[in-house]
Amino acid sequence: MASISLRNVVKRYGHGPKANQVIHGVNAEIKDGEFVVIVGPSGCGKSTLLRMVAGLEEISGGEIAIGERVVNNIEPAERDIAMVFQNYALYPHMTVFENMAYGLKIKKVPEAEIKARVDKAAKILELGGLLDRTPRQLSGGQRQRVAMGRAIVRKPQVFLFDEPLSNLDAKLRAHTRLEIQKLHRELGVTSLFVTHDQVEAMTLAQRMIVMNGGHMEQIGTPEEVYARPASTFVAGFIGSPPMNLLKGQAQGLTFKVGGITLDLPEAAPRDGELILGLRPEHLDHWQHEQGWPFEVEMIEMLGAERLIYGRLGSELFTLRIDGTQTPPAPGSTLKLALSDKHLHWFDPQTTRRVEEKASPQ
Ligand SMILES: Nc1ncnc2c1ncn2[C@@H]1O[C@H](COP(=O)(O)OP(=O)(O)OP(=O)(O)O)[C@@H](O)[C@H]1O
Numbered sequence: 464m465a466s467i468s469l470r471n472v473v474k475r476y477g478h479g480p481k482a483n484q485v486i487h488g489v490n491a492e493i494k495d496g497e498f499v500v501i502v503g504p505s506g507c508g509k510s511t512l513l514r515m516v517a518g519l520e521e522i523s524g525g526e527i528a529i530g531e532r533v534v535n536n537i538e539p540a541e542r543d544i545a546m547v548f549q550n551y552a553l554y555p556h557m558t559v560f561e562n563m564a565y566g567l568k569i570k571k572v573p574e575a576e577i578k579a580r581v582d583k584a585a586k587i588l589e590l591g592g593l594l595d596r597t598p599r600q601l602s603g604g605q606r607q608r609v610a611m612g613r614a615i616v617r618k619p620q621v622f623l624f625d626e627p628l629s630n631l632d633a634k635l636r637a638h639t640r641l642e643i644q645k646l647h648r649e650l651g652v653t654s655l656f657v658t659h660d661q662v663e664a665m666t667l668a669q670r671m672i673v674m675n676g677g678h679m680e681q682i683g684t685p686e687e688v689y690a691r692p693a694s695t696f697v698a699g700f701i702g703s704p705p706m707n708l709l710k711g712q713a714q715g716l717t718f719k720v721g722g723i724t725l726d727l728p729e730a731a732p733r734d735g736e737l738i739l740g741l742r743p744e745h746l747d748h749w750q751h752e753q754g755w756p757f758e759v760e761m762i763e764m765l766g767a768e769r770l771i772y773g774r775l776g777s778e779l780f781t782l783r784i785d786g787t788q789t790p791p792a793p794g795s796t797l798k799l800a801l802s803d804k805h806l807h808w809f810d811p812q813t814t815r816r817v818e819e820k821a822s823p824q
């Protein structure tokens with residue numbers, strides 16, 4: 464096992480004035496045995512970053528180290544990593560056993576050792592009864608597990624996953640997520656896992672890296688990223704439905720937005736133009752005579768919860784309430800109340816989080 468260090472990593476495709484820079488100096492220290500998820504929208508550079516760690520893309524600037532060793536100029540085969548892709552092409556004419564054994568055979572690992580390693584991986588992945596089948600005779604989820612088995616038998620120092628679950632249906636994806644967690648608990652191999660799905664990121668990550676346009680917006684545990692998003696991008700990307708972001712004018716204990724003036728439970732960190740972030744679940748609307756006037760437009764029933772869409776002044780706003788509560792009628796106006804612990808402030812110019820004032824002791 465090994466740590467992974469990304470030091471000011473840059474990637475440019477092409478050369479000279481026409482070069483297209485897609486990774487802009489990423490820094491991260493992934494600890495030995497840690498499971499880190501890289502998450503961000505399509506095109507933000509997730510696969511590129513992963514492929515640079517794997518050695519499948521050249522590094523244009525900075526340094527990548529696996530363990531103590533800088534690997535910038537080390538061939539992929541020498542990096543002691545195993546990668547699982549979205550399109551985990553298995554060899555169609557080989558059995559499950561042969562598919563998993565193939566890499567080891569090429570490396571001339573002795574037969575008995577190959578059998579022992581494949582059997583162990585098959586046991587972990589519950590593929591024991593399927594070793595004689597060909598991929599055609601397997602379900603999507605089983606094929607997915609064979610692809611993981613192929614990675615496990617190599618006993619690498621690092622696992623790299625590039626959206627390995629995106630071909631599975633929702634139920635199987637949730638199930639395989641649990642299997643990957645179990646696998647990581649058992650093997651403890653340092654893992655980098657790429658996904659564009661924030662739910663997958665939140666559920667799998669010990670720490671997550673949120674990427675946007677080739678920049679690392681934030682790195683932290685799922686709890687940290689959810690509770691204290693570092694920018695409006697992270698606030699809008701992590702969490703579903705996303706955080707409400709209201710651009711307005713703060714002054715003392717008031718915030719002017721969408722043509723109305725809201726009373727704040729606590730003054731903003733500074734006066735002037737700011738973005739106020741509020742998660743849909745952090746407001747309530749029961750039995751308040753005073754409060755922020757919220758006009759209900761539409762309601763969605765999702766089972767455990769209801770989403771209420773409407774407007775604060777002229778601004779779109781979303782509220783999340785428990786599914787067992789009686790929903791308000793569309794067209795009605797609710798009075799919202801919120802707690803001061805759940806206000807997020809962002810700078811409209813930089814889009815970065817503005818720290819709250821230290822609370823008086
Ligand atoms: N070979 C290439 N030549 C030029 N540009 C490339 C090349 N490969 C990728 N890019 C660009 O680099 C950027 C990052 O691509 P990358 O594949 O890393 O995105 P991603 O975050 O993995 O997206 P997705 O979620 O869609 O897989 C994109 O803008 C893409 O167009």
Ligand SMILES: [Mg+2]
Binds near residue numbers: 509510511
């Ligand atoms: Mg990708």
